[in-house]
Amino acid sequence: MRSKRILITGLSTYWGGRLAKALEADPSIEAIVGVDNEEPSVELERTEYVKVGTQHALLRRVVEAAEIDTVVDTRLVVDSVTTSSRKAHENNVIGTMNVLAACAGAGTNVRKLIFRSSTHFYGSEQDDPAFFHEGMGRPHPPQTPIEKDILEAEASVAEFADKMPDTDVTILRFANVVGPGVRTSHTALFSLPAVPMILGFDPRYQFVHEDDVVHALEHVVQRELPGVFNVAADGVLALSEVAGLLGKSYAPVLPPWGTGLAASVMRRLGLNIPPEMLSQMRFGRGVDNRRLKAAGFEYGYTSREAALALGEHLRLHPLLRTSAEPYRYEREVEEFLRWSPNVRSARVKDQAPGAPGPASGPVERYEDLGAEEILSLLGSLEPADLGALREHEAAHSARAPVLRAIDSLLARSPARASETAPRT
Amino acid sequence: MGRASWQTGLIAEPARTTLSQHEQPRPESLPAAELEALRGGDLRDLLPAVETERRLTDWGRSERVDGLMDRTLVEFLYRYWFRAEVEGIENVPAAGGALLVSNHSGALPPDASMIGKALREEHTHPRPLNITVEHFFKGYPGFSMLLPKIGCVAAHPANVHRLLNDEGQLVLVFPEGRKGTEKLYKDRYRLRRFGRGGFVEAAMRARAPIVPVCVVGAEEAMPVFAQLNLLKRMTGLLYTPLTPTFPHLGLLGMLGYLPAKFKLRFLEPIHFEEEGMHEDKGLVQSTAHDVRARIQENLFEMVGERRSVWFG
Numbered sequence: 001m002r003s004k005r006i007l008i009t010g011l012s013t014y015w016g017g018r019l020a021k022a023l024e025a026d027p028s029i030e031a032i033v034g035v036d037n038e039e040p041s042v043e044l045e046r047t048e049y050v051k052v053g054t055q056h057a058l059l060r061r062v063v064e065a066a067e068i069d070t071v072v073d074t075r076l077v078v079d080s081v082t083t084s085s086r087k088a089h090e091n092n093v094i095g096t097m098n099v100l101a102a103c104a105g106a107g108t109n110v111r112k113l114i115f116r117s118s119t120h121f122y123g124s125e126q127d128d129p130a131f132f133h134e135g136m137g138r139p140h141p142p143q144t145p146i147e148k149d150i151l152e153a154e155a156s157v158a159e160f161a162d163k164m165p166d167t168d169v170t171i172l173r174f175a176n177v178v179g180p181g182v183r184t185s186h187t188a189l190f191s192l193p194a195v196p197m198i199l200g201f202d203p204r205y206q207f208v209h210e211d212d213v214v215h216a217l218e219h220v221v222q223r224e225l226p227g228v229f230n231v232a233a234d235g236v237l238a239l240s241e242v243a244g245l246l247g248k249s250y251a252p253v254l255p256p257w258g259t260g261l262a263a264s265v266m267r268r269l270g271l272n273i274p275p276e277m278l279s280q281m282r283f284g285r286g287v288d289n290r291r292l293k294a295a296g297f298e299y300g301y302t303s304r305e306a307a308l309a310l311g312e313h314l315r316l317h318p319l320l321r322t323s324a325e326p327y328r329y330e331r332e333v334e335e336f337l338r339w340s341p342n343v344r345s346a347r348v349k350d351q352a353p354g355a356p357g358p359a360s361g362p363v364e365r366y367e368d369l370g371a372e373e374i375l376s377l378l379g380s381l382e383p384a385d386l387g388a389l390r391e392h393e394a395a396h397s398a399r400a401p402v403l404r405a406i407d408s409l410l411a412r413s414p415a416r417a418s419e420t421a422p423r424t
Numbered sequence: 425m426g427r428a429s430w431q432t433g434l435i436a437e438p439a440r441t442t443l444s445q446h447e448q449p450r451p452e453s454l455p456a457a458e459l460e461a462l463r464g465g466d467l468r469d470l471l472p473a474v475e476t477e478r479r480l481t482d483w484g485r486s487e488r489v490d491g492l493m494d495r496t497l498v499e500f501l502y503r504y505w506f507r508a509e510v511e512g513i514e515n516v517p518a519a520g521g522a523l524l525v526s527n528h529s530g531a532l533p534p535d536a537s538m539i540g541k542a543l544r545e546e547h548t549h550p551r552p553l554n555i556t557v558e559h560f561f562k563g564y565p566g567f568s569m570l571l572p573k574i575g576c577v578a579a580h581p582a583n584v585h586r587l588l589n590d591e592g593q594l595v596l597v598f599p600e601g602r603k604g605t606e607k608l609y610k611d612r613y614r615l616r617r618f619g620r621g622g623f624v625e626a627a628m629r630a631r632a633p634i635v636p637v638c639v640v641g642a643e644e645a646m647p648v649f650a651q652l653n654l655l656k657r658m659t660g661l662l663y664t665p666l667t668p669t670f671p672h673l674g675l676l677g678m679l680g681y682l683p684a685k686f687k688l689r690f691l692e693p694i695h696f697e698e699e700g701m702h703e704d705k706g707l708v709q710s711t712a713h714d715v716r717a718r719i720q721e722n723l724f725e726m727v728g729e730r731r732s733v734w735f736g
Contacts, residue, residue: 126563129582130483136582200565202572204484234472236482238572256565283562286482288586290470304475 003070003112003221005031007063009056009099010075011049014182015116017042018214019072023221033066035059036075039329049334056095059102063110070112072221073099076153078118078174080146080274081185092149093156100160103167112168114220115157119175119206119230120147120276124283130204131236133288134173134228144275161226168226172216175232175287178306179210180313185274191314192271195243198259199252202240203284206232209301209309219297229292235303236286245304246311254281341411371399378405386410468590484572485552493537493574494544501534502541506641506686509736510542515690518549521588521632522693524596525623526639527615527719528604534681535642539596540575542688554587554595558602560662581626589630596637597623599712606651606663612643613723621712628702628711633693636715638722641686644733685736687726691718 006023010016011034020034024045032047034040035056040049050062056075063071075095077088096115103110122132125140142148154171161169176186189196208216208231216231243250254262254273259282263273273281289299301309337343381389390406393399472482479487502508516522526539540553556579561567577583579597587593598604603616627634648665655664655671664671669680694715701707730736 127559127578127580129580130577131582131586133582198565200567200569202484202569204482204572235475235478236484237478238480238484238486241478241480282568289472290467293470294467302472302475304478 002028004029005066005068005109006033006070006072006221007066007068008032008034008047008072008074009059009095010036010073010116011040011047012036012038013074014041014210015074015213015217016040016072017044018181018210019074019217019221020044020047022214022218023047026222031066031068033062033068035062039331041327041329043327046338048338049329055090056098056102059098060105063102063108064105067109069109070114070221071099071103071110072114072116072217074116074217075099076116076118076150078120078146078150079184080144080276081188081272082183085145088146089149092146092153096153096156100156104160104164110167112170112221112224113157113160114170114172114217115154116217117154117157117171117173118150119173119232119285119287121150121154121173122285122287123147124203124276124279124285126283128283128285131286131288132230134230134291143279146274146276168224170220170225171228172220172292173228173230173287174213174216175206175208175230175285177210177213178207178310180309180317182210185272185277187310189271189273189277190242190246190248190310191317192248194249194251195239195246196254196271196273197239197250197252198254198256198278198281200256201282202238203281204236204286205239205242205280205284205303206236206286207303207306208233208299209306212299212301212306215300216292216297219292219295223295225295227291229295230287230289231292232287232289233299233301233303233306234289237303237307239281239284242307245307246314254278344407344410371401374402375405378409381409383410471590480573483554483575483577485575486573489570489573490552490575494541498537498541501681502538502545502686505681505683506534506538506645507736508538508542508641508686508688510546510688510690512690512692513542513546514548515693516543516547516594516635517633517693518547519592521592521630522594522635523584523588523623523627523630523632524553524594524635524637524690525715525719526596526598526637527613527723528598528600529607529612529639529643533598533605533642534645535639536596536598537574538639538642538686539637539688543594551594554593556584556595556597558662564661581622584623584626585630588626588632599623599716602662605648606665607648608651609643609647609649612647613640613727615716615720615723618712618716621708624708624712624715625702628696628708631696631699633695634711634715635693636691636719636722638689638691638719638726639686640688640723640726640730641684641733644684645681645686647682684733685730687730687736689722689726691722 006029008016008020011020016034016036017040020032021042021044023029023032024047033050034047035050035052037051037053052058075091077083077091080088083091103113119132121138122128122136123138123140123142127139129136138151142151157169157171177184178187212233213231240250259278260275263278266273378386386406386409390403390410393402393406516524524539526535528535536555540555543553544550552575555576557571557576559578561571561576562578577587584595584597587595599618600616601619607616624634646667648667650666652664652666652671667677667680668682669677671677673680694711
């Protein structure tokens with residue numbers, strides 16, 4: 001099954017936004033709907049944004065109304081620093097429940113569910129294997145709220161997969177994400193002048209670059225790959241090695257005993273080290289990424305290259321910070337750009353590949369037609385064709401009356417039809 | 425890399441990644457079962473490539489630390505302190521995974537590093553040795569940092585399998601485990617129980633040969649007279665033996681080896697060619713028993729031939 005109508009949850013998150021942007025470029029995808037409780041953080045062209053509550057309670061109606069066939073769930077909170085634990089729980093557990101319920105309705109069209117999870121699923125313990133593979137469970141029950149949430153959410157997704165054999169369910173477990181565009185508690189830690197460590201420990205770390213995250217999501221959207229996949233770049237680094245790659249020194253400031261206490265003191269001082277990160281800083285974690293590679297995915301970055309990219313960003317960030325204006329979502333502007341009949345540029349061009357271009361059939365003799373003849377024919381054309389024709393006219397003879405006539409026709413025609421269904 | 429074409433968005437078929445031979449061109453026909461099959465052995469081709477810029481392996485072994493130790497402390501102990509003598513080194517295969525199984529003794533056992541050094545010095549194809557250690561060390565500050573750097577990995581079945589089967593490396597196990605290092609001087613060269621035969625199972629599953637190794641000398645290099653249980657509870661260490669130098673000389677006393685003569689003997693490898701042998705628990709147990717008996721037999725022989733503890 002090819003995904004045609006896609007719903008992305010967590011549109012305001014980095015992943016959701018970038019994935020939507022990437023999918024917009026694929027003309028075979030008819031519709032992209034993004035839901036979230038916050039506004040999108042990247043500029044999107046044809047993705048429709050719907051604001052929903054943290055619990056995603058009304059999602060089912062959106063899914064049914066838009067005849068969604070693929071749901072990409074990128075909404076999971078896996079970093080307890082970014083959100084309060086109550087809000088995270090609401091989003092991770094109740095939210096997942098509602099997203100699954102939205103996919104499970106009686107006459108549902110949803111045939112594919114992609115769930116973004118985290119390698120926090122495996123935890124970090126003393127008696128872990130050096131490389132977790134997808135078939136391994138968690139050796140010990142989770143201790144921290146965020147890990148409990150992740151396990152609970154994954155359990156309900158697995159249950160959903162059992163109950164709905166017709167739906168392909170893919171779970172992607174991402175390792176620690178690094179890159180210029182993403183802020184996590186780890187990137188915050190790495191942007192300190194020296195990388196703090198627990199005295200006497202040098203844990204193993206595996207990263208995944210933010211671009212690879214988006215590509216991996218896109219990869220599974222484009223294929224049928226049910227099951228669980230680890231997404232982590234090649235190479236497992238020691239934390240001291242990471243510090244070296246970032247061009248920093250490391251500081252074993254946390255004591256090996258009473259680490260939690262020291263961390264809470266540091267929290268007071270403004271350095272927030274969440275509990276799930278503390279266990280990772282002690283024992284580290286590596287995962288086996290070969291299953292996704294066997295499914296045809298190729299990583300663009302190794303862990304080392306991802307760390308280098310982060311290092312470069314951290315060095316440049318103070319210089320570049322002011323130059324780029326961050327994108328702000330403004331509902332009215334977005335709506336105007338999408339639906340107003342007065343919007344002519346970019347949009348129309350976008351439709352060109354889908355519409356029968358000026359190169360087909362009767363256009364051979366088009367140049368011979370007089371302006372009046374063309375005007376008389378215009379009424380019978382579809383808006384998409386009109387767009388193509390206008391482009392051709394503008395590029396070649398550029399007769400003012402013809403252009404004006406096409407413009408007025410385009411303005412009057414329901415722009416919406418040409419937006420969502422370029423093929424029809 | 426194909427990323428440019430991905431951005432133009434003209435591709436209906438997924439084009440960013442090249443289709444591997446495992447993948448069918450039609451997405452409808454890539455079943456989960458096929459992927460599961462890949463889990464078995466074919467994934468070996470997909471191991472991460474070696475990054476030459478790195479000085480650490482994915483397991484945490486550090487070229488720098490390992491090399492430094494090898495050139496200094498281990499070199500000194502191997503050549504001048506223990507004057508190690510090696511026989512049967514050709515029994516260690518030059519390529520592919522192999523599981524070395526050895527007797528174990530001493531408080532901070534020098535036997536593992538001597539076996540590693542012997543492979544480096546005497547073998548025609550020197551290869552790094554992965555030494556399996558207790559999970560305990562991963563949780564103890566200091567050890568946790570140092571041990572992976574010199575080639576120790578936690579004794580997890582999945583780790584051993586990956587090393588033997590997927591990466592084709594040499595792995596050293598001490599099936600006696602803690603029971604071996606806790607054993608007192610009066611019990612020297614008497615092998616403890618060989619666990620539950622997990623090491624045989626691992627070798628059979630990976631179809632890697634077992635090479636039994638006998639080490640004579642380690643028991644006398646650091647004789648353990650007693651176990652200090654109070655100190656053990658106070659420090660949280662795995663075991664706190666009373667040796668000629670520990671604990672009264674502090675942690676450095678852990679390295680206070682006596683200059684006993686070391687003799688290492690590598691025995692004929694045991695091969696496991698058939699698939700699924702590891703599922704036969706009886707076979708696993710009897711093989712484990714055989715390996716233990718062979719090591720024990722050779723140990724007694726070697727000790728019997730020995731004239732002097734210090735001069736061999």
